[in-house]
Amino acid sequence: QVELVESGGGLVQAGGSLRLSCAASGRTLSRNAIGWFRQAPGKERDFVAVITWSGGYTYADSVKGRFTISKDNVKSTVYLQMNSLKPEDTAVYYCAAGLPGGLLASRRGYDYWGQGTTVTVSS
Numbered sequence: 001q002v003e004l005v006e007s008g009g010g011l012v013q014a015g016g017s018l019r020l021s022c023a024a025s026g027r028t029l030s031r032n033a034i035g036w037f038r039q040a041p042g043k044e045r046d047f048v049a050v051i052t053w054s055g056g057y058t059y060a061d062s063v064k065g066r067f068t069i070s071k072d073n074v075k076s077t078v079y080l081q082m083n084s085l086k087p088e089d090t091a092v093y094y095c096a097a098g099l100p101g102g103l104l105a106s107r108r109g110y111d112y113w114g115q116g117t118t119v120t121v122s123s
Contacts, residue, residue, distance in 0.1 A: 002026045002097045002112040004034075009093060009117030012085055020080040020117060022095030033098035034078040035110060036069065038091035038119075045094065050104045051078060058105060063089075085121045092116040 008020040022034060035050035049069040051057045057069050068081040078095060094116045102109030 002028055002031055004095050004097060004112060004114035006093065006095050006114045006117040009119045011120045011122065014085060014087055014121055014123050016085050016121070017081070017083045018085065018119060020082065020093055020095075020119075022078040022080075022114060024076045024078070024095075024097065028076055028097070031097035031112070032100050033104050034071070035096050035098055035104055036078075036080050036093060037096060037107065037110075038089075038093045039116075040088075040091040043091075045107055047105045047107075048093070049080060050098065052098075052104075060105075082119070085119075087121045087123045090119060090121050092118050 003025045005023045033050050033052040036048040037045050038048050039045040047060050049059045051069045051071050066084045071078045095114045096110035097112040098104050
């Protein structure tokens, strides 16, 4: 069992920044990565970024150069620093634990999910 708790969402103006946190507990060593996804109203849940426990990372094209994923192994926490936010970044952001050998840019590559944190970017 892996538990994930997101925090850090909120309301921000376009061009602003937010930092999301994903605190992991439980059998985290059984999972090789933590990913961030987002779901806007009426849309699919889309991949945003992923970081592996070895430090490798991947970003969706839509956030490259604006978002940075990082981790603190001591705190078992993964962060998503979001800069230059746009109204189209508005969504509920979820973190998820990756399955070993799973496709980490796809929802199918994850089995444990947090409850989500809402990000709203006003224009």
